[in-house]
Amino acid sequence: MFEQELLEKLNKHINYFPRKEQAILLCLHTIQDHYGYIPQESLRPLSELLGMPLNHVEQVVAFYDMFDRETPAKYRIRVCVSVVCHFLGKHELLKALEKILKIKPGEVTPDRKFKIVPVQCLGACSEAPIFMINEDTYKFEGEEKLNEILSSYT
């Protein structure tokens, strides 16, 4: 079962929509924010809260890219690798991240703090190259600035 604080948040989502099954994505976002990923053990209690079969929840988690069932990480760094960022500096951005964090795309730092995730267009292409750290979106403006931004996540 979920601890009280998390359970309250989940119940708030479930009571928000006209039908409770509509809350599944909001709940999964909240679970991922809480644990840093979607733990397998969370799926059965979630399916009970939502009143839907466990395999339905499993299918939904597997379908949507933002959910990570594999690696807990406090902060997910989503790097846009789509066409505009590709031509306007994604390589430099990835290189700077690899240098600072000493991990490659898809990997997580040994302290499980940062994970680099390549993603498709983040919808801020005029400011390319673009990356996100959990809920925040940034323009890459050189290694020094990147280092500064990363150190502000504690």
Add this chain to the structure above:
Amino acid sequence: MRSYPAIPEIYAETTLNMLLKRAKKPRVHSIEEYLKEGGYQALEKAFNMSPEEIIDWVEKSTLRGRGGAGFPTGTKWKFAVQNPAPRYFICNADESEPGTFKDRILIERDPHLLLEGMIISSYAIGANEAFIYIRGEYTAGYYILLDAIKEAKEKGFLGKNILGSGFDLEIYVARGAGAYICGEETALIESLEGKRGHPRLKPPYPVQVGLFGRPTVVNNVETICNIPFIISMGWEEYRYIGPSDYAGPKLFPVSGKVKKPGVYELPMNTTLREVIFKYAGGTIGNKKVKAVFSGALDCFSGEELDMPMDYSPFGFGGTGTVMVFTEDDDIVEACLQVAKFYEHETCGQCTPCRVGCHEQAVLLERIYRGEATEKDWEGFVFINRYIQPTSICGLGAVAGRLIKQAMEKFPEEFEAYRKKLKQAI
């Protein structure tokens, strides 16, 4: 004011001062500011009209959907009201097409324009529950919408008996979770029902059988933001903005190799050349425009810059997304990125689309690396012949389109890779 997740500052400019009147400034506009500038007056006016009259005005305005397909909005609403209530209204804020970031600034900077448009639209089609489906990565936009809805409720623009009209409406905000396909309207509906985003076979169309099996209208954010203007100005005056058959303001998100990338609000008789040179400052290093990609949908060459940015058969169409490439950019490399996008975003439901999108990316990768064989080249013809007719949704229908156009318009670029290959052998 509360603080929201960080967002980079996107430049915006307008010659019309309509959709971007406030949103050209990079900050959230509160309900007080919106009201001070005449906000929610279109809603009052709409409540003095019948729903039929509103639909008639929207039809006469020539407003077409800004979500990509360009379907006439009034016609869509007319179809919906032929089917019995309860009906639903959905705002599509999934914006995930590469190069597209126009809906984002409307949501993040002028949320009440969108809400007013949604309330009028819901009243017109007779929906008492409406939803906004926003892509999971637009985190700030999500919180901004929740706060704006709260503000609108406090002022009596949402909830029961709005402004004494007898009309009730609740607006709910749902978040996506990183699936481009959920922008396709039937996939969006599935997702909003708490399922995987697998598109449904059409017909029936959402206006017949949509959310929870009920008649449903799905409209794009930008489309909806036009509605308050059509009501407040009247459709006749609205028709004077731009060409009268493709009237109204249009937002063009411009990115790539231009000096002033950003979102531009212009009438649709603007040409692609004007968008790039008159507004977006021309190209970086004053280089020649080689190609323009309209998202992942169409490839235009530098010879086609005089086309109008409208929805005519020879117009730019789509979402208005302008991605500029100049003389030194490698079109094959750009096509490879587009192929990877489709490979990643196919929902996998139809086998030809799933396999074809994968094959297309593999083939382009081989060409790009100079490893393709003559047989590989024929693969493209095969992909284009089979994915389209067998696909349930529009993604499969267009997955090979941009790349096919690029091969036709830039044969020498692809030929160069063929030569590279021959030399290697």
